[in-house]
Amino acid sequence: MSVQVTSHTFKQNAAEALKDAPLQDALGNLKVGFIKKRLNAIELVPEWQRIRDEAREMKNHVLENLDHYLLRYEHSVQANGGHVHWAETSANAGEIIVDICKKANAKTVAKGKSMVGEEAEVNRRLEEVGIAPIETDLGEYIIQLAEEPPSHIIAPAVHKTKEQVSELFHKHHQQYGLTEKITNRVDLVTEARTVLREKFRNADVGITGANFLVAETGQHVLVTNEGNGDLSSNLPRVHIVIVGIEKVVPTLEDASLLLRLLARSATGQHFSNYTSLMGGPKRDGDKDGPEEFHVVLVDNKRTELFDSELREMLRCFRCGACINHCPVYGAVGGHAYGWVYPGPMGSVITPAMVGLEKTRDLPHACTLNGRCAEVCPMSIPLPSLLRKHRRTTFEKQLQSMRSRTALALWSQVARRPKLYRNLSDLAVRTLSWLGRRQGHVRRLPLVSAWTKSRNLPTSGNNRTFISEYTAQKNRSESS
Amino acid sequence: MDKRPTVGLFVTCLVDTQRPNIGFAAVQLLEQAGCEVVVPTQQTCCGQPAWNSGDDASSRVLAQQTITAFEGFDYVVLPSGSCAGTLVKHYPEMFADDPTWLAKAGDLAGRTHELLSFLCDVLQVELSPVVFNETATYHDSCSGLRELGIKEQPRHLLANTTTLTLDEMEDTDTCCGFGGTFCVKYPDISERMVDDKLSLASQTGARVLLGGDLGCLMNLAGRASRLGLPLRVFHTAEVLAGMADGAGIAGKESK
Structure with missing residues (x-):
């Protein structure tokens, strides 16, 4: 695994994060931004639990028949005039993408947000061969300027404060004529939009992820709030979709079932601003669309997950609610x-993908x-995993x-009740004596x-x- | 006339060593509710720390010890949602491949209840009134809440039995940062979580914090006491039994 993994220094990373004042400020917004909005959204869906159950069953069925649906999807994509590539590892996926970009003589690539793309380190691989990747999701764009990895799967720059974004734009947008620091949120978005629009126009290749692959039609569903995914898909000559193999569903109905869960769980929206169905290159008579269309289906340990007792993790559709x-x-x-995936889902996936040792x-x-x-809308039992x-x-x-x-x-000791009793009594006597004045011990x-x-509470009793x-019982029975 | 139900009280290792008052309160409440209470001396710990550390072999040994110690009672009751959750939800998982012990674990799980939900849902008891003229706020412990559905029961019992006023804090169901061994393995993160929780508790008018799980309460009380917050912390059973007149957890005897 060539991705730089720093999970082995988690404790140290965490200690630094706790002392990082701007980060702590930014994290404070999670509660209002995500938790409350999700709650408000699902309150309006009385059948929420039924949809969850149906989604779980549907996805379990797909996983049981994953080979069938993936081949069906491949066949449908080919029938639409697209190309399907199978990548066993994230490195394979990266190489396939670099190859396609080289063949297209690409100078710049417009990228939609993709976590599988992070697994495959697409940006680094493209830069190494002199191709410039441009992140077009606002959050991804911000962290690309800051040269940082995403810190959240749906809100990659959630760790950045408005002031930090303002600073980054001031530093990097002077080349586009920005002279003064922008402090207003709306103006920051406008500034990014203006700069990015030009980059969309000039990109040779567009790379996006996909939320669902529809086996029956060979289409994929792409959900964004900024429309950047659609521009990345439709404006460049070549469109590449990079996606994990677990994202396939049988039919459009199945995709819409999952769509009912996705945005509500993720951002508390009933539907994202843009939900697009795409697939295949531009057809005769189409007004826009790419000339070439490629899908890179990435395994990267997903079949190993399937064969392990962590199989249920493959139901995850990356909404970020657990995070x-x-x-x-x-x-x-x-x-x-x-690594790429944080929070509960990340703590299940990361060890499986990069190794538990690290x-x-x-x-x-x-x-x-x-x-x-x-x-979790997909009812994944994260704590037991x-x-x-x-x-x-x-x-x-x-x-x-x-x-x-x-x-x-x-x-x-706990297996030996008698020893356990004696040691507990001794410990309690000692602690009670130590804490006799305050009711607690400050240092031990x-x-x-x-x-x-924390202070350690002590019981004030001399016995357990x-x-x-038992002593009281014996006394009352003998009297 | 029905015979009195027999209850095996699994007092839990934390109550046994850190806060016997909760054990005595549990006995008093159960006897008040007409139960015959027995405290088996073969009990130690339910095995949750081993289970959550991935030591399945030790978990199974401790589970077998517990199952054996509590054979024959009509009910097994624990003053902790987290330990009760271990017996009810996780013992059967531990013996998924062992039909003999799985049957025993299933039988125990069917008889096992957390104290407050047992009083409220199973016995549906009316307890003797208690004067406790305090404003309190409530921390819902995660395992009890999410594994056993304990949320309304303690509030119902407190409202029907005592004179206290409940002033709910925001995010009453967010983890306090205890998490068993988590709090000693990741003390910095745990400290941040307990501080967040105490800050929400302090934003209410309450000077008393209640809950149903001693692990969380020790964490909250231990931190509150270190910070010098004017918050007295009790297990709900202590208040319901009229035994919350002394010092709160980690507090001084002469308050």
Whole structure:
């Protein structure tokens, strides 16, 4: 895996994120921006749970018959005059894309937002052969200027404040004649739109992702709020779709079922501003559209996921609801997770795609509070999938020696009720004595991770509940 | 006349060692509700820390120990949604490949309840009135809320039994940052989460914080006490049993 993975320094990344004041400001907007809007949107859909159930069943059926639907999709795309490429790894996907761009003599490429494109590091690969990729999603454009990876799968620049964006435009747009700092949100959007419009016109190739692939028609559904995906698809001579193999659905009806869930879960919109059905090159009589159309179907460990006990993760359609509702993500943001996918879905996918050895913290950096699974429109049991990764970290002894020793000692004691009683009584007596004045202990060597920021409550009793209760019972029975 | 239902009280390791008052409150409430309460001394920990750490073998040993210790009771009751969730939801998962123990785990799961939902939903009991003239706010602990659907039951019991005023905080169902071993493995993130929670609690008029899971309450109380916040923290059972007259969790005895 050539993508630079920093998940192995998760703790350090998180510590830095917690101290990053602008990041913390930006993260504060998640609650209003996503959580409340989602709630308002789904309140207006009384059949929400029924749609979720149908979507889960439909997607399970597709996954069981993935080969069939993918071949059907390939056949339909070819019938429409398009080309289908199969990429086993993310590197393969990147190479295929670079090849197509080279053959098209591309100088610049307009890119719509694609997380699979991030997996395949399309931008880096294009730059290496002298082709300039231009991100056209506003958020992606901002972080491209900042030379940063996305920190959220649907809001890639959610970690940036308005002031930081203003600063970036001031620095990078002077070449287009921008002289003064723009402070107003609307003016910032207008500025980006003006600069990007010219780039759309000049791009030789457009690369986008796809939200769903429709097997029966060979079309794909592309959902955006800025219309940049449509411009990237239709204006350049060549259009390439890069997409994970799990995104296929049988029919247009199935795609619309998922569309009812997608925008509401993602941004709290009933429908995104642009929901486009596309597929194939420009036909005779079409007013616009690309001359060439390619789809790159990316596996990159997805078939391994299918064969593992994490199969349910393949139902994920990347709405980001789990991320928006994750209190850990809300505290540290997306970059701390150290690869393409952050938050709960990322903590399941990243270890599967880049290896648990490099990402051992991710499945553990979760309180298992279950909010992600509660809001997941595809009913993916994220906490239990994280627990499965935890089992692997335990079996492969990937956790620190210290935490493994503590767990082993504790479990040996807990298996011996008598020893456990005696040790508990001893611990309680000691703690109660230490905390006799305040009702708590401020510092204690073995539990310093707790006492670093919290006092440890002490009971005020000299015995455990069970010893005390049993003693009382015996007294009352003998009297 | 029906015989009194027998209840095996699984007091949980945290209540046993950190806050026996909750155990005594649970006994009092269950007896008030007409149950015959037994506290088996073979109980230790339900095994949740092992299960959540991926140590399935240890989880199964502790689950078998618990299943055996609580055989024969009409009900098994725990003053914790998180530990009750382990018995109800996760023991059956642990023995998915072991029909004998799966049957036993299923039988235990069917008899097991979290204390407050047991009083409210199963026994539908009217408790003796309690004077507790405080304004309190409520933290919904995640496992109880999402694994067992505990949300209205404690509020219903408090409203019908006590004189307290409930002043709900915003995001009452957001995690407090405890998360079992999470809080010691990732103390910085946990600290941020508990601070967010305490800040929402402090925005209400409440000087008392209640909940149904000692893990979360120790986290909240321990942090509140470190920050010197004027917040007394109790388990709901303590208030319902009229046993919240002393110091709150992590508080000084003479308040």
